[in-house]
Amino acid sequence: MVKSDSVTIADVAKRAGVAKSTVSRIINDVPGVKPVTRSKVLQAIEELGFRPNMLARSLKTNMKQQIALAIDDIRNPYYPELAWAVEQVAKENGYRLVLINHYGNAEEELAIIRRMNEMHIDGIIMLSISNPTALKNNINHASVPVCLIGNMGEDVNADMVFLSKTEGLLAMEHLIRIGCSNIAYAGGPKQLHQGTRYEAYDTSLSMNFMKPNSANVYIGTDFSLQTGIQAADYFCSLPELPDGVYAANDMIAIGLIQRLLENKIRVPEDVTVVGVDDISWSTIARPRVSSVSNLTGETGRIAAELLLRRIKEGQTTPLRKVQLEPRLIVRESTVKVTVN
Template sequence: MVRIIDVAKKANVSTATVSRVLSKPNTVTEETTEKVLQVIKELNYQPNALARQLRTLETKTILVIVPDITNSFFSKVLRGIESVAVINGYQVLLGDTGNDLERENGYLNILLQKKADGMVLLTARMKSKNIEEMALKYPVVLACEYIEGSAIPTVSINNISGAQKATEYLVKLGHKRIGFISGPLDGVIGQDRLKGFYQTMARYNLTIESVLVQEGNFFYESGFNIMNQFLDLNHPPTAVFAANDEMAFGAINAISSKGLSVPHDISVVGFDDIKFSSIFKPALTTISQPAFEMGTMAMKLLIKLMNKEEIERHQYLMEDQLIIRDSCSTHIS
C-alpha cells in the first residue's frame, strides 16, 4: 500500500507539502503542485479519507433530503446538486423520506452525528422550529420549499404566480368551470399553488365550487381517483389544473377511461414540466421549473455556508414558465 511518505520521498518534498497539495493547493506553487500530482498518479496513491476527516473535522459529504426520489422532478434537482458537489470534492448522501415526516426528522441525526458537513432540504414538512434550530448549528439550504420569514438560504420559484399563470391560461381559453387537484396542504407548495388558483379565479369573478377543489398527494393515483370524482358529478369541469404533472397524467387517463378525450372534452394543465410531459399523449401543457438550475444554485449556496463565506441574499427566486402543448383547447360556453 502506497503511503503519503512514499509520495513525499519520490517528489522530494515534505509530507506536509503533499497534504497541502491535496487539501489546499492554492497554498503551494504551481510547479510543486504539478510535480506532486504526477507522483500521486504514477504511484496510484489513494489518500486516507478517514485520516483527513479526523484532521480537518470534514467528511466531504453533504446530505440531501428528498420527499420522493421516484418523482423525476426531484431527480433533476438532485442531478444539479451533484454536478456542483462532485466538482468541489463532495459526495452526496441521499435521504429519501417517501413523504414520511418521521423519516424526514430521522435523517437529521446524520448531521447531529457529524456524518455530513451540510444539508440541502428539498422538503420542509417537519416543524420549522426544528429546521431553524438545525440551521443555527450546521450549514443548511432549502430548495423547492421555503419557510415563511426564515433566514435560511432558499432556492425556489414563486409557486403562487406559477399557479396563477396556469389558471389564467385556462380562463383565457374560455373555461369557467375549472377543477383543481392540489398537492398535500400540510406543505407550503400545496398551499401556494392552491392560493394561486383561488386568487386567479377571484380576479376573473369566477365561482369556485368546493366540490371542484380536492386535495391530492402529488402521486399519479390521486390524480386518477380525484378526476373520476369530478367526472361523476352532474356537471363535470370543462378544465382541470393539477398541481403537478404526475397527477395531471392520472387525470388524463381517468378522462380517457370514460371514453372522453383531452383536450376535446376536457382540458388539463400540470405543473413541473418533468421529461415525460413532452412525450405523454397528449403532450402536457404545464408550468416549467428550472429544476437542474435550482439544484446547482442550492449546492453553491451550501458550499459558501460550509466555507463560512458571506451570502448576498437569503431567498433566490428562479423563473418558471408556462409551456403550451396539446392538452388544452378553447371552450365555447
C-alpha cells in the first residue's frame, strides 16, 4: 500500500544511465542487448523495486492477459468445476480470470457483450445464455473474441464447445434397458436451453415403441431442487406411480429423490431416477444419483483453449466447433436387481 509504486521505467532508465527503450527491451527479453548493459539495468530495477505497469503496457499492446467467464450463477453447482478448469488453463497461459454472473438475465447478458471492450479482457467465454437470438448480432460485432459453451447455431461469429444432445437419450435408454415401463419426466421450462432435454423423453419413448403419457410429464418453473420436490409430489398424486423418472438435471433428481424417500417410496426399488449433469452433489446425496455427465471440466478446458487460441490467431483461422459426447454414470439411484 506504500505509495512508492510510482517507480517507472523512466526512473530505471535514468538510474542505469540508459534510454527507456533499452529498459523496455530488457524487461521484455528482446535479444540484442549487451550483457553489461543488461546487468546494469537489472541492478537498477532491483534497487528501485521497479514493477512494470501493466496498464500502460496493455494500452499500447492491446493485450490484457485477462479473459472473462460469464455464467449465470457461480452458486449453481455446475459452475465451480467449470470455472476452475477455465482458470487453470488461463493461468497456465499467463492469463487471469474475470468472473461474471449474469443470472440468466437477458439484459445483463446483452450488457456484458456490449460493454466487453470496457472490461480489461482479451476474450470472453459465455454460457447459459437465455436469449441467444438477441445476442447473436452483438456477438458478431463484439470487440474481443467470444467462445460460447452450448450450441448457438451457424451464424454466430464465435468458437463453440458443446455436448451432443444425447444426454436425454442416454438417460432414457438406461431407464428402458433397466426395465422401466412407465417412465416420467421432471424438468424446468421447455424453452430454456436445458429445456431441449424434454424432447429426448418423447423421442426415446417412441423409438422404443412406448406410448408417451402426458400425465407423466412435470414441468416446473426452474431447474432447482424445489422443482424436484414438486415433481415428486405430483407423481405421487398420479393414479399410477411411474417406475422410472428421467430428471432434466441432478438438482431436480436430488430434490425428487429426497421427497420420494420422505413419502416412503424406495429409490431405486420402487422408482428409479436418473439425472443429468453429474454435479458433485450427486455423489454426496444418498442414494447416489445416476447421472449423465456433461463433462464439465473438459468443457471448460476446451473452451479456454479455444478462446486463447483465437486470441492468438485473430480472425485468420476458421471458427472451431468442438462437440463432446456425454457419458452415463450409473449409481445407486438406478441400480436395482429386480425388474418389474
